[in-house]
Amino acid sequence: MSSLWEYANPLKFMRTTDWLLPIVAVAAVVVTTTGLIWGFFFTPDDFRQGSTVKIVFLHVPAALMAINAWLMMLVASLVWLIRRHHVSALAARAAAPVGAVMTVIGLITGAVWGQPMWGTWWAWDPRLTSFLILFLFYLGYIAMWSAIDDPDTGADLTAVLCLVGSVFAVLSRYAANFWNQGLHQGASLSVAPGTRMDWAYKAPLYTCMVGFGLIFLALVLTGTRTEIRARRMKALAARERMA
Amino acid sequence: MMPDLGRYAVEVTSAYLVSLGLLVALALWYVARGRRVRRDLDAFEQKRGKNG
Incomplete structure (x- = not known):
């Protein structure tokens, strides 16, 4: 079996994603469409929430991916800091806009659900607040990459920012448990006995979660390929200027 | 075909439309940027090849 580190080679990464990306993209569209329909x-x-329960099929997968995207960026950033593989830094960069959009979807769908159910669009609840801060970290991360011209310096500084922001990624997942207060309920899905969600909702929800995960993967692969090409062009241009 | 969403029809429909709009816009932006960078790199490499 080939080592994972082989994909740190941009050429190997491009060759593999040449055939992998179309499969992931088609799977993402099919699974997400199926889940949402x-x-x-x-x-x-739902007997209490009425038809607003249908918002859960967008809200939970988007919120899950918002947090997981940051955690993926954290792993990629650590790989960059420790092993200096460019592809991992570029993959982290490619994941940030996807994570930011997932966070926005989580915030919007949460507000739209919260207005009729809680009687308010927004509350400074620990989970909501840490999620909003996570979104601000995403914006800061994207802005920092754009602001720094040297790609290695950009990768170093954004990796450090990513490490700091990870606190809020974890907080936004576990805030309801840590503080045990606020409007937002605990996990919608749990492996603990006596879980609260019926399979009539769980099955499409799991489908949507897989679909959003595939969307994330497809977009990160697309974005990483673009970043590899952009980096190559920058390197060639710099070499030409030096000559 | 449209399910009866009752008094929350506006909330549910708008949540779906906004979310799907954002996802489609994001995907289109990734694909468009990817194509532009690829085209630029091809043109750059071709120019370099001609110049030796």
């Missing part, structure tokens, strides 16, 4: 059209209304 299932959730929107074929799930019953």
Whole structure:
């Protein structure tokens, strides 16, 4: 079996994603469409939440990916800091806009659900607040990459920012447990006995979660390929200027 | 075909439309940027090849 580190070679990464990316992209569209159609059209209304329960099929997968995207960026940043593999730094850069959009979707769908259910669009609840701070970290991360011209310096500084922001990624996941207060409930899904969600909702929700994960993967692969090409062009231009 | 969303029809429909709009816009932006960078790199490498 080939080592994972082989994919740190940009050429190997490009060759592998040449055939992998179309498969992941098609799977992402099919699974997400199936999950959302299932959730929107074929799930019953909840006895307390009414039809707003259908928002969960967007909110939970988006929030999950917002946090997981940051954690993926953290792993990629650590690989960059420790082993100096350019592809991992570029993959972290490519993941940031996807994570930011997932965070926005989580915030918007949460507000749209919260207004009729909690009677407010927003509350300074620990989970909501840490999620908003996570979004600001995403914006800062994207801005820092754009602001620094030297790619290695950019990768170093954004990796440090990523390490700091990881605190809020973890907080936004576990804030409800840490503080045990606020409007936001605990995890919607749990492996603990006596879980609260019926399979009529769980099945389409799991489908949407897989779909959003595939969307993330497809976009990160696309973005990383673009960043590799952009980096090559920058290197060639610099070499030409030196000659 | 449209399910009866009752009194929350506006909230549910708008949540879906906004989320799908954002996802589609993001995907289009990634694909468009990818194509532009690829085209620019091809043109640059071709120019370098001609210049020796």
